[in-house]
Amino acid sequence: MSGKKIIKSSVVVMVLIILGKILALVRDALIAAKFGATYVTDVYNFALGLVYLLTTISYGLTTTFIPLHTEQLQKSIKKVRDKFVYNVINLSSIVTILISIILIIFAKYIIYIFGHGFGNDPVVFSTSVNITRIMLLSLIFISIQSVITGVLQAHKEFYEPAAMAAVSNVVYIVYLLFLTNKYGIMGFAVATVVGFIMQLVINIPKYLKLGYKYEAVIDTKDREVHKMFKMMIPVIISTSVIQLNVFVNRSFATNIFYGAVTVLDYANKINTLAYEVFAIGIAMIVYPTLSELAAKGDKEEYKKALVKSINTIMLIMVPAAVAIAVLRTPLVTVIFKRGAFTNEAAVLTANALFFYCPAMIAYGVRDILNKAFYSVKDTKTPMINSFIGIAINIVINIFIIKYMQVSGLTLATTLSAVITTIIMTWQLNKKLQGIEIRNVINSFIKITVSSVIMGGIIYFINKIAMASIASEMLGSLTSIIISFILGTATYFILIYLLKVEEFNSTIRTIRNRKV
Numbered sequence: 136m137s138g139k140k141i142i143k144s145s146v147v148v149m150v151l152i153i154l155g156k157i158l159a160l161v162r163d164a165l166i167a168a169k170f171g172a173t174y175v176t177d178v179y180n181f182a183l184g185l186v187y188l189l190t191t192i193s194y195g196l197t198t199t200f201i202p203l204h205t206e207q208l209q210k211s212i213k214k215v216r217d218k219f220v221y222n223v224i225n226l227s228s229i230v231t232i233l234i235s236i237i238l239i240i241f242a243k244y245i246i247y248i249f250g251h252g253f254g255n256d257p258v259v260f261s262t263s264v265n266i267t268r269i270m271l272l273s274l275i276f277i278s279i280q281s282v283i284t285g286v287l288q289a290h291k292e293f294y295e296p297a298a299m300a301a302v303s304n305v306v307y308i309v310y311l312l313f314l315t316n317k318y319g320i321m322g323f324a325v326a327t328v329v330g331f332i333m334q335l336v337i338n339i340p341k342y343l344k345l346g347y348k349y350e351a352v353i354d355t356k357d358r359e360v361h362k363m364f365k366m367m368i369p370v371i372i373s374t375s376v377i378q379l380n381v382f383v384n385r386s387f388a389t390n391i392f393y394g395a396v397t398v399l400d401y402a403n404k405i406n407t408l409a410y411e412v413f414a415i416g417i418a419m420i421v422y423p424t425l426s427e428l429a430a431k432g433d434k435e436e437y438k439k440a441l442v443k444s445i446n447t448i449m450l451i452m453v454p455a456a457v458a459i460a461v462l463r464t465p466l467v468t469v470i471f472k473r474g475a476f477t478n479e480a481a482v483l484t485a486n487a488l489f490f491y492c493p494a495m496i497a498y499g500v501r502d503i504l505n506k507a508f509y510s511v512k513d514t515k516t517p518m519i520n521s522f523i524g525i526a527i528n529i530v531i532n533i534f535i536i537k538y539m540q541v542s543g544l545t546l547a548t549t550l551s552a553v554i555t556t557i558i559m560t561w562q563l564n565k566k567l568q569g570i571e572i573r574n575v576i577n578s579f580i581k582i583t584v585s586s587v588i589m590g591g592i593i594y595f596i597n598k599i600a601m602a603s604i605a606s607e608m609l610g611s612l613t614s615i616i617i618s619f620i621l622g623t624a625t626y627f628i629l630i631y632l633l634k635v636e637e638f639n640s641t642i643r644t645i646r647n648r649k650v
Contacts, residue, residue, distance in 0.1 A: 148297040152412050155300030160470055162304050163404055165311035166323075168474030174259045175320045177396035181250050181385055182267040182324065188382050189234070189274055193281035195371035196227060198509070199363050200285035207359075208289060213346070219359055221352040224282045226360065229353075231278040235271050242267045249382065252389025262320070269324040273331040280335040283342050290345055295338045302337050303330030369514035373505075373521045380525045380551070384544045387532050391540050394480060398541050402487035405466055406495055409455035414448055414499035418506050425510035434567070441507055442571045446578040446637045448499040453582045454626050457590040460492040462597060462618055465611035472608070483541060490539075490546040497552035504559045508566075516562055524555040578635055585629035592625055593618040 170176045200223060207216040238245065243264045246253055253263045284296040310326035318325075354360070381403075388395040421444045428437040459466065463485045472481045505517045531547035539546060564570045597614045604610035630638045 148293050149412065151294065151297035151301060152415070155298070155304060156408060156412055158301055158304035158308065159404070160408075162307045162311065163401065164470050164473070165308060167401070167471040167476035169311055169315045170320060171394075171397075171474065171476050171480065173394055173397070174253075174256070175262070176400075177389065177394065178253065178259065178263040178266055179320055179323065180396050180400045181253070181263065181389070182270045183327065184382050184385050185245065185249075185267060186270050186273050186277075188379060189238075189271075190277050190281075191374035192231075192367075192371055193277050194374050195367040196223075196278070196363075197281045197285045197288075198370050199366040200282060201289050203359060203363055203366075204285065204289040217347060218350075218352055218354075219357065220282065220286055220347060221350045222354050222357055222360060223363070224279060224349070225351065225353050226355070227278050227282060228275060231275050235274045238271050239268045242271070249386050250389050251386070266321065266324045269321070270327055273328045276328075276331045276335045280331075280338060283335070283338045286345065286347060287338060287341055292341055292345070295341050298337060299334040302333045306330040306333055366514065369518045370509075373514070373518040380521075380528050380548070383525065383529060384532070384548060387536055387544055388541060391536070394483075395541050398480060398483045398487055399544055401467070401471055401484050402491050402541075402545060405463075405470065405488055406459065406491040407498070409451060409459075410495050410498050413451045414502055417444065417448060417499075418502040421503060421506055425507055429510045429512075438567060438570050441503070441567075442574050443637060444503045445500055445575055446635075448503055449496065449575075449579055449582050450630070450635065450637050452496040452499040453579070454586040454589055454622075456492040456495045457586040458593060458618070458622060459495070460489055461590050461593045462615055463488045463492075465597060465601075465614045468607060468611040469615060487541045487545045490542050490549055492549075494545075494549040494552040497549070497556040501552065501556045501559065504556070504563055507563055508559075511566070513566070516559070516566075520555045520559050520562075523558065524551045527551040527554055578637070581633040581635050582630065585626055585633060585635075588629060589622045589626040593622045596621060 166176060166179075170179075204216065204219065207219060211219075243260075246260060246263050246267065250263060253259045280299075284299075287293070287296055306329050307323075307326055310323060314322055314326075384399060385396050388399045421440070425437060425440060425444075428440060464481075467481050467485045467488065471484065472478070508514070508516050528547050528551040531550055532544060535543035535547055537543075560572070560575075564572055596618045600614035600617065601607075601610045604613055627638070
């Protein structure tokens with residue numbers, strides 16, 4: 136793929152991801168308005184968390200499928216590689232169906248163990264079991280979709296996979312606007328399953344256009360399948376532990392008060408906005424580059440690409456974390472504070488969000504580090520660090536939850552993320568015999584100084600806006616808009632003056648194109 140095509144694809148992918156996030160905000164605002172921060176949303180978020188925990192298997196499937204199928208596209212005839220695709224679809228579907236049936240049968244025991252707070256009320260418990268069983272049906276569609284999106288990405292087709300979130304969110308929004316009053320949260324669980332089905336459907340036309348179809352191929356002795364499943368194990372464990380970390384936090388939250396899970400979830404949604412739009416997109420683009428350089432044995436260029444990626448992530452995540460921390464109350468007000476979502480819920484969410492913000496930076500850097508380890512065929516180190524992270528999180532939760540409640544859970548998550556990211560950086564630096572840590576630290580200091588100054592300006596803009604405008608909603612919206620414009624301008628000027636290389640090189644590229 137040429138440089139211009141990569142840039143074009145990256146821009147389109149970013150736009151589609153941003154569209155998905157905007158629709159997700161609309162969806163979350165509607166959920167807050169329709170259901171509030173109550174046991175109903177707690178139950179839904181708990182069940183959704185269980186589904187996401189299990190989708191780590193699909194993530195591992197996609198992650199390991201892509202390099203294998205890419206190699207087949209270069210070396211194997213069409214019949215052989217097509218058979219591999221059909222075999223993976225069928226085998227993964229059979230395994231997923233069996234897992235889903237077992238989980239549906241034992242759903243109430245899952246609630247007893249991981250959502251024990253729901254067991255205190257028979258109505259809440261019954262609702263949680265029913266919703267969990269409905270939403271577990273999503274797994275089969277997610278499994279098939281993971282293989283098909285892997286096929287598309289192996290062919291350098293990124294648009295449909297990037298549009299999946301937007302498509303499913305349209306389904307949720309339609310339900311919340313027109314059907315909530317009639318079918319309630321149970322109907323929304325069904326709508327969630329339909330949303331996952333639509334994520335699969337949107338990829339099928341391109342899949343067929345590439346010349347693939349469906350055949351009932353089942354070959355458990357296929358060496359490539361054995362190789363793929365062997366590679367999957369560390370990736371699945373690593374990703375599962377990360378999702379399990381979120382699940383553990385929700386489990387702790389069920390024992391605080393009804394609505395605590397929802398407060399935790401909404402704080403996390405705002406916190407991961409910039410991360411999911413930019414960090415995930417950058418990591419997706421960086422991965423093949425690092426893999427290619429690692430395969431060539433070009434250590435110097437590999438290290439340069441890695442450091443540039445880390446610095447680029449920090450260039451976006453650090454100011455985003457500072458801005459969200461300062462504007463946490465206006466953001467929660469604009470996005471969630473309406474209908475059944477009370478002022479008390481908004482305050483709790485804003486407080487929890489404050490302690491979440493630094494985790495955004497750690498998440499972004501961690502994703503790049505994970506891709507770096509994967510690119511040099513080391514899947515065990517990220518897996519081990521995931522276990523370290525969840526252990527740290529659980530220990531801190533146990534000691535801090537009674538003092539800080541939901542905010543304690545978010546602080547524990549942040550501390551865990553920061554510690555494990557530092558450990559991974561040290562390990563990668565050792566593995567690669569140096570990755571220009573001084574360059575990273577130097578950039579981090581410049582970016583942090585610029586972000587803090589920007590944060591101070593945003594703080595005063597917010598105070599003035601909230602004091603000058605009587606309407607809390609209008610004041611919050613005005614504060615966010617003005618802060619974004621002036622804050623962004625301030626930050627860009629500062630990082631330019633401080634000569635942050637990743638930003639200045641982008642400016643030079645733009646100037647050269649104009650010339």
